Amino acid sequence: GDSVTQMEGPVTLSEEAFLTINCTYTATGYPSLFWYVQYPGEGLQLLLKATKADDKGSNKGFEATYRKETTSFHLEKGSVQVSDSAVYFCAPRLQTGGSYIPTFGRGTSLIVHP
Amino acid sequence: DTGVSQNPRHKITKRGQNVTFRCDPISEHNRLYWYRQTLGQGPEFLTYFQNEAQLEKSRLLSDRFSAERPKGSFSTLEIQRTEQGDSAMYLCASSRQGGLDTEAFFGQGTRLTVV
Numbered sequence: 001g002d003s004v005t006q007m008e009g010p011v012t013l014s015e016e017a018f019l020t021i022n023c024t025y026t027a028t029g030y031p032s033l034f035w036y037v038q039y040p041g042e043g044l045q046l047l048l049k050a051t052k053a054d055d056k057g058s059n060k061g062f063e064a065t066y067r068k069e070t071t072s073f074h075l076e077k078g079s080v081q082v083s084d085s086a087v088y089f090c091a092p093r094l095q096t097g098g099s100y101i102p103t104f105g106r107g108t109s110l111i112v113h114p
Numbered sequence: 115d116t117g118v119s120q121n122p123r124h125k126i127t128k129r130g131q132n133v134t135f136r137c138d139p140i141s142e143h144n145r146l147y148w149y150r151q152t153l154g155q156g157p158e159f160l161t162y163f164q165n166e167a168q169l170e171k172s173r174l175l176s177d178r179f180s181a182e183r184p185k186g187s188f189s190t191l192e193i194q195r196t197e198q199g200d201s202a203m204y205l206c207a208s209s210r211q212g213g214l215d216t217e218a219f220f221g222q223g224t225r226l227t228v229v
Contacts (some may be wrong), residue, residue: 006156016191024140031154031212031214032214032215034217036220042222042223043205043220043221043223044157044207044220046217046218046219049217051213051214061172088155089157091156093214096159096162096170096172096173097169097170097172098169099162099169099170099172100214101147101159101162101170102147102159102207102218103159104149104156104157104158104159105156106154106155106156107154107155107156
């Protein structure tokens, strides 16, 4: 069935380092793709999205490109800050029964040190 | 727009008791989702409503779990005869009518502890 796989964490980086968090999925068709973020003590919130092949979603310096050929949606940021420390979730809308449901990866914890 | 509201925020119950959680979605949102999240894992989908119709419930964890959305507004999730394994964060999300690119907005969750 449809599923999502996200790289395990924690990812520990120094401030200003480059970040990549990998996400791949298996799906029927071409789902819309989302990254959500959960800051400490807060609820889940949308970070960025892409809805068709080669679309690039971006927000707060983060980017992810919809790669149809590799069924991937890797999250990147060129220079991370301490305030980016959070848990990041890849969440494509995958088919569940007859509906398309936001389906979450296990999450990747990012820890950024000064 | 006050966001998705969940009550209570925390619930401690004894094993074998029934519990009910409430979710109030964003007012114009007709889609509503319930998820369960355990420590170190991503949210696990449980059930989905479009207006008052429960369109997907195959992922409810057992027949002890049930959900309703009687008038297409707020929703309740009930767990009967709770077990220690039910301890988790229960999340509700809502989204507006539209295409498959619409964003889901999440509440803060209800943390259940079964003792």
